[in-house]
Amino acid sequence: MLRIGDLAAGYHPDTPVLHQINVDLAAVVVHTVVGPNGAGKTTLLHTLAGHLRPTTGWVLLDGRDVTGWTPVRAARAGVTLAPQGRRLWPSLTVTEHLTVTRPPARRPNSRTWTVDELLEMFPALATRLHHRGHQLSGGEQQMLTIARALRTAPRLLLCDEPTEGLAPTMAAHVIHALQDLPRHGVTVLAAVPHARAAAALSDTVHVLAEGRLTGPITTSGGQAEQALRDHLALTSPALPDHAEAHR
Numbered sequence: 001m002l003r004i005g006d007l008a009a010g011y012h013p014d015t016p017v018l019h020q021i022n023v024d025l026a027a028v029v030v031h032t033v034v035g036p037n038g039a040g041k042t043t044l045l046h047t048l049a050g051h052l053r054p055t056t057g058w059v060l061l062d063g064r065d066v067t068g069w070t071p072v073r074a075a076r077a078g079v080t081l082a083p084q085g086r087r088l089w090p091s092l093t094v095t096e097h098l099t100v101t102r103p104p105a106r107r108p109n110s111r112t113w114t115v116d117e118l119l120e121m122f123p124a125l126a127t128r129l130h131h132r133g134h135q136l137s138g139g140e141q142q143m144l145t146i147a148r149a150l151r152t153a154p155r156l157l158l159c160d161e162p163t164e165g166l167a168p169t170m171a172a173h174v175i176h177a178l179q180d181l182p183r184h185g186v187t188v189l190a191a192v193p194h195a196r197a198a199a200a201l202s203d204t205v206h207v208l209a210e211g212r213l214t215g216p217i218t219t220s221g222g223q224a225e226q227a228l229r230d231h232l233a234l235t236s237p238a239l240p241d242h243a244e245a246h247r
C-alpha cells in the first residue's frame with residue numbers, strides 16, 4: 001500500500017536525519033524498523049504520518065502521490081500514528097479518549113473498531129473506564145494510545161516503540177494485539193530499538209542505521225536475529241557478543 005522512494009527528512013536543512021529511504025510496505029503484516037537510539041526511527045514515522053515534511057523523495061499510497069501530506073490528510077487516508085511517550089490527554093477518561101476519536105465518515109474499505117471491540121482487545125482498559133489519562137499505568141497508557149489510534153480505522157498503524165518501558169506481561173499483551181491486526185487488514189509499522197524485539201514482534205524487519213534503511217529481513221526463517229546482528233554490526237563493528245542483549 002505505502003511506497004517510499006529516495007526520501008530524505010530532518011529538522012534542519014543542513015543536517016538531514018534520513019537519507020534516501022526506500023521501502024515498500026506491500027504486505028499486510030507487522031513490519032518493524034529497528035535501529036539504535038537517534039537512528040531516525042521516530043523521524044521516519046513522523047514523516048510518514050505527515051508531522052514532518054520530507055526534504056526530497058516521494059511517498060505513494062496505493063500509487064497516489066501523498067508526499068508532504070498533513071497529519072489530518074494522512075489519518076483520513078488511513079495512516080495513523082500511535083506516538084512514543086503515549087501523548088494522551090491527561091484530563092480525559094479512558095471512555096472519553098475512545099469516544100471523541102472517531103473514524104472518518106467516507107472510507108468504506110477500512111476496518112472500524114467499536115469501543116467494545118477495543119476493550120475486548122485490551123481488557124485492562126475495561127476496568128479503568130473512568131480513570132483519566134494521567135492516572136493510568138504505563139502499560140494501560142500504551143494500550144489506550146493504540147486503541148485510540150485504531151478508532152480512526154487505520155489501514156496502516158505506525159507505532160513508535162510500543163513496548164517501551166512496559167512490564168513483560170503488558171509488553172506481551174501489546175505485542176499479541178499488534179500481531180493480530182493484519183488479520184483485520186491493518187498493516188503495522190512499529191519502531192523498536194532492539195533487534196530481538198523486532199524479530200519477536202514482526203514478520204519483516206527493516207534496519208535503520210546512519211539515516212539509511214537496509215533489509216527487509218523476513219523473520220519466519222529463524223535466521224532473523226543473526227541477520228539483524230550482521231546488519232547492525234555494519235554500523236557497530238566493535239560490538240561484542242554480549243552487547244547485543246542490550247541493544
Ligand SMILES: Nc1ncnc2c1ncn2[C@@H]1O[C@H](COP(=O)(O)OP(=O)(O)OP(=O)(O)O)[C@@H](O)[C@H]1O
Nearest residue numbers: 011017035036037038039040041042043044191193
Ligand atoms: N524536534 C527535533 N529537532 C531537532 N532534532 C531532532 C528533533 N527530534 C529528533 N531530532 C534528532 O534527530 C535524530 C534522530 O532522532 P529520532 O528521535 O528520529 O531517532 P530514534 O531512532 O527514534 O531514536 P530514539 O529511540 O532515541 O527516539 C537525532 O539526532 C535527534 O537528536
